[in-house]
Amino acid sequence: MRLRHRKLAEALTVPIFARRLDGIGFSASQAAIARSKAAREAGEIVHDFGSKLDTPKHVKQAAIDYLHSPKAALYADPRGLAELRTAIARKLARENGISADADTEITVSPGGKQGILTALLALAGPGDQVLLEDPGWLSFEPMVRLTGARPVPVRLRAGDGFALDLDVLARRITKRTRILVLCNPHNPTGRVFTAAELAAIASFVQSRDLMVIMDEAYEHFVFDGRRHASLASLPGMHERVITAQTCSKTFNMFGWRVGWLLASPAITERIRLVSVHSITCVTSFAQAGAAAALDGTIAQGSLTLAELASSYQQQRDALVEGLRAIKGVRCFMPQGAYFAFPDIKRFGLTSQQLSDRLFAEARVSANPGSLFGRGGEGHLRFVFNAQLPQIEAGLAALQRCLRSL
Ligand SMILES: Cc1ncc(COP(=O)(O)O)c(C=O)c1O
Incomplete structure (x- = not known):
């Protein structure tokens, strides 16, 4: 079918593909996952430094219970299940210091992405x-290209x-600049903004009248x-920031596809227009599981969130110490997330x-830094x-x- 389309496109003088997809490649991180999976299925050992504990049992049970109820066959509320939105509002108050209205400020999405x-x-x-x-x-x-807008890279200070x-x-702001997208903790570098940095960002975006995702x-x-x-918890930021959060990483619920957006009522109205006309609603029983996850104390396997974060810290220490012991590798100590982003220019x-050679010669899987923008060149990303x-x-x-290089 795809081939027929391509032939058709070649034969026509008018292109049949939307221009906004030009230059966009398939997700390179998904491709790397597929490459590792294929090698594993062929019986090889692949070192990808990644594995997660299971989704908590009570989360699965909540989804199963919902699935067995008559509600499962129906569309869910396009804003998100009421019980999930109230669980999110409680979570935002408890963990993020944000008081949010579950009816007008929270929208459930199929994953953070x-x-x-x-x-x-x-x-x-x-x-x-x-x-x-x-x-x-x-x-x-x-994603920015899919909207038709222009992405403008802002170099981070690697050193x-x-x-x-x-x-x-x-210096990157023009009269067309509308939005700043930030990630905290940061993928791929593991940087976490300090309170002072967040305060400076808040006053900067206020003075420049920018929105932040x-x-x-x-x-x-x-x-x-x-x-x-x-x-979004800083004074004056509630109207200016759209916050995206997700169950994927915390509860090992990647395949469940449940995340949410927190935004002011005016923006939430617009968000819900996009949502209802594209997805209608997020899978109902996955949302029931997510509500149980947010109200529970277990993050993954039988570990609480604090235990999970502390085991990640030990794993970070082991990886970074090992990387720093290799001649020619310099590595910033990640402050959050679960990525190390060593400098491998030497x-x-x-x-x-280097990423290709590591996989070909040692079945070590690390993403090339160039995948994350020009500013990532000269680095590898390890999980x-x-x-x-x-x-x-x-x-x-x-x-x-x-050593053999
Ligand atoms: C920085 C960042 N944001 C968002 C996501 C989206 O996660 P999900 O769509 O599974 O919630 C990911 C997943 O890889 C990520 O790394």
Whole structure:
């Protein structure tokens, strides 16, 4: 079918594909996952430093119970199940210091990712410019392109813990700039904004009259005694910030596809227009599971959130110590999320070349930094949510391979 379409497109002088997809590639991180899976299915050991504990049992049970009820066959409320929205409002008050109205300010989305796209579709369009951190999560740029707006990269200061420099940001602003997308804790670098940085960002966006989409997918993973803080909780920020959160990372609910957006009532109205005309609602029984997850104390397996975050911290320490012990590797200590983003420039290869060699020669899976923007070149992104023995085995394979370069 696809081939027929392509032939048709070639034969026609008028292109049949939407221009907005030009230059967008398939998700490279999904492709890397598929590559590792294929090698594993062929019986090989792949070192990807990643594995998660199971979704909590009570979460699965809540979804099963809902599935067995007559409600399961019906469309759910397009805003999100009432019990989930109230669980989210309680969670926002408890963990983020935000008082939100479940009826007018919270919208459930199929994962954080689609939530962010929905927010962008509600706010941006052709002629608009959207500021993106560089390096930054690889889906932001294609998402901005899907809206017809122009992504504008803002280089982070690599030598300074990937700090966001507000002077650099200011220089990227034009009269078409509408939105700034931020990610905290940051994928791919593991940077976490300090309270002072968040306050400076708040006064900056107020003075420049910008909207912010704040991606907090990794909010529960912050280390060394830090506390995650939401930009939307700062004075005056509620109207200006759309916050995207998700169950995926915290509760190992990646395939469930449940996230949510918090925004002012005026923006929420627009968000819900995009949502109802595209998805109608998020899968009802997955939402029932998400409500149980947010009201429960267990994050993954039998671990509480605090226990999970502390095991990630130990895994981070093991990975970063191992990386730093390799000659030629420099590594910023991640403050949150579960990624290490070492500098590998001394090996004289591009990050893509090094990533390919590591996989080909040692079955070590690390994403090339270039996937995350020009500012990511010269780095690799490693995950560290595997158990310690897996991290140690991966490090040994990595060390052997890099020594031979
Ligand atoms: C920075 C960031 N934001 C958002 C997401 C979206 O997660 P989900 O759509 O599974 O909620 C991801 C997932 O990889 C991510 O890394």
